[in-house]
Amino acid sequence: MSIRNCRLAGLLTLLLAGASATSFAQAPPARVPPPAIAPTGSLYSRLGGTSVVTGFVADTIDKVAASPEMKRSFDKVNLQHVKDMLTEQICALTGGGCLYTGDTMRDVHAGHHITDAEFFGLVEALRESMRNRHVPLAARNQLLEILAPMKRDVVKL
Amino acid sequence: MVASLALLASAATTAADLALDIRDASGNPIADAVVYALPAGEAPPARAGTRTVIDQVDKTFVPRVSIVQAGTQVFFPNSDNIRHSIYSFSPAKIFTTKLYSGREAAPVLFDKTGLVVLGCNIHDTMVAWLFIVDTPWFARSGTNGLVTLKSIPNGEYTITTAAPAGGFRAREMHVLVDGSDASPVRIPVVLEAGS
Numbered sequence: 001m002s003i004r005n006c007r008l009a010g011l012l013t014l015l016l017a018g019a020s021a022t023s024f025a026q027a028p029p030a031r032v033p034p035p036a037i038a039p040t041g042s043l044y045s046r047l048g049g050t051s052v053v054t055g056f057v058a059d060t061i062d063k064v065a066a067s068p069e070m071k072r073s074f075d076k077v078n079l080q081h082v083k084d085m086l087t088e089q090i091c092a093l094t095g096g097g098c099l100y101t102g103d104t105m106r107d108v109h110a111g112h113h114i115t116d117a118e119f120f121g122l123v124e125a126l127r128e129s130m131r132n133r134h135v136p137l138a139a140r141n142q143l144l145e146i147l148a149p150m151k152r153d154v155v156k157l
Numbered sequence: 158m159v160a161s162l163a164l165l166a167s168a169a170t171t172a173a174d175l176a177l178d179i180r181d182a183s184g185n186p187i188a189d190a191v192v193y194a195l196p197a198g199e200a201p202p203a204r205a206g207t208r209t210v211i212d213q214v215d216k217t218f219v220p221r222v223s224i225v226q227a228g229t230q231v232f233f234p235n236s237d238n239i240r241h242s243i244y245s246f247s248p249a250k251i252f253t254t255k256l257y258s259g260r261e262a263a264p265v266l267f268d269k270t271g272l273v274v275l276g277c278n279i280h281d282t283m284v285a286w287l288f289i290v291d292t293p294w295f296a297r298s299g300t301n302g303l304v305t306l307k308s309i310p311n312g313e314y315t316i317t318t319a320a321p322a323g324g325f326r327a328r329e330m331h332v333l334v335d336g337s338d339a340s341p342v343r344i345p346v347v348l349e350a351g352s
Contacts, residue, residue, distance in 0.1 A: 075216070076280045076281075076282050076283075077279060077280055077281075078278065078280065078281040081281075103240070103255070108240070110240065110257065110258035111237070111239040111240070111258035111259075112238075112239055
């Protein structure tokens, strides 16, 4: 997967009480969204295209960020940023035509000390989220096969 | 609001220390307030290689409020074991810098005056304020709200006090520094809430 400087996804909202004697002068550069129409024949289209992929990615992240076994890695993390980057990565890996602009899996997970249990927990959450959105079995399995080799760059770093 | 203040003292007669006592309208001391003195004329520029550190600890910036002279390099050492992605959209410095676990990032040069608000793309509760000013005479208040600008050369100055972390409005005063005056003074400064 190609490696680029991470593009800024979404505006930061300063929620500290009484904060912000200043406001940002301009919005961040707009992230390129995934395509409205998935390329024909791609795994991305068989997964259901942008609306379905965006949906099951959001469901997966929400689930793991709330799960007692896995939520520690998401403490204080901007979940929308994670969802945007994961959607972009899946779109890029499954022929959706996106360019992945996030960090490598190694850089993302370095220092987190992700355990095997946490990794498999996320895989399970992803599988369940895809099932709930009626992604066909073959497409679900193909995506998981693509993501499985990432384990060595995610776990125990 | 402008107030002309009395002359201030120090052991030398060509310079003086300026001590301030910064409080809110209820009399509570304000920590992390920055104070800087802009002379009527030109201030000496920052020495080459001037640097400061803003660390990342437990997903917060430390210190939360900083002040540097224009031309200062800021290092972001990232003491956390996880990565951060620091950025600012403030006009004085628009930038992003990635701070990867186990790798030292290059420092960032701040050479334009203004207030820079820092955030992290990954941890959206992280925020810090960095003032870049055209003077070497600046300081930050401690938890007791007290701060001293040391050895300010005699002359006229505009003293600005700002405390953005608490949501206070900045305040300016005009001061004439004259080291030959014998009586030391601690200047009370009251900051009002609001932007």
